[in-house]
Amino acid sequence: MPQSTPAPAEVRLLDGGYSREARSLLYHAYRHEPTYAYLFEAERPGFEQRVRALVRERVRQHFLQDLPALGLLVDDRLIGIALISPPVRRLGVTESWAWRLRMMLSAGVRCTRRYLEYRAALLACLPGDAVHILPLLGIHPQFQGRHYGEQLLAAVHDWCAADESSRGVVLDTGNEHYLDFYRRQGYLEIGEVAVGPIREHVFFHPAPQRIALAPA
Template sequence: MTSATSTLASPDVQTVKPVFLAADDLKSAASILYKAYHDDPLFMDIFRADDEGYGSRLRAAIREEISAFWEAKQPMIGLFDEGRLLAVACIIQPDASIGPNRFWHWRLKMLLTAGYIGTRQMVEKEQRVRAHIPYQRYHMLSFIGVHPDHQHHGLGHLLMGAIDSVVEEDQSSEGVAVYVTLPKCLSFFEHDRYQMLTELTVSRIQGHIMFRSRQDSA
């Protein structure tokens, strides 16, 4: 599905549909996630927001992450309205090969574009988060973002419903985890029945690991 992210009238939530992303949606998805995470304190710390080139490093990191998701055939859900991509979520499945170590060429590209420190901290972040999740088989919500022009219209909750459906379809999954670093987002996940597991400081930034058990998706 070809998508665009231009500033247009607010969509009718009743007509917005969740769809798995196609190859030609990835560029628009990366753009939405770049805007969503540009002011995230963890990404600002990892990719050195105070140093010149922060935007380029963050953009490159998100681009490589999305490419890795696509190559590993992991679920990337988009909300579309008349061909426009409005929101994106990227999920790691329980048995995915896209774990903390990623692919060797992902690391190489990240080193060349995002830098050694940023690459190392991205890997360490996921390793530390997973080490604090007391489950064996679960999905991981890695990225979620709504286009800035279409926020506060219920799209985030619609996207969460699509995520729940993906988790519910996997009978072996115990649920879905997420690492939240923006305090204002805690209530958003709590509204969808995510429970607090623990606080965790990564790269000097305090965050919260939250989990929604699969039975809560019923």
């Protein structure tokens, strides 16, 4: 049978009122990711709680610091989200001592240290300072395979391109399943980060070229 046409999705700039929905969506998006399985020790009891803690604390701090987040909504249900760290604010979340303390209390010292080391290695791969970073993004598993991922990334690129100082967008993944998808969206692989046995691929999407107008 032919596939039904996906329901139209609305792009919306989110605020803290979407925090609960964002946490639930991102937990489902990341709990099976190989990078997070290593960082938060999937082989040890309590893994799902540790992933929930990371998502909860990142989302809470993101909205607390009034950082941008773009969402996709279908019939007012949040089905996709991208947290965005602008160039001048990207260190704000994990550099917060309050955030680190909450992470150590909820996810453990060792897992928190692993996560911070992974983020530091990622930042070392950046092609300069003037880039936006997507620390967390995802489409709810129930809505994957319907081209919502393409719509979400296109919205992110358009939003970030409004900042004329931005050189582009950076994201990363340790899931081999997503590599070709990001390449089809125009991302270039600019580095790799070793996360235990996982090879984390770092991707960069250049900002659109702006044409300088000659004076009249």
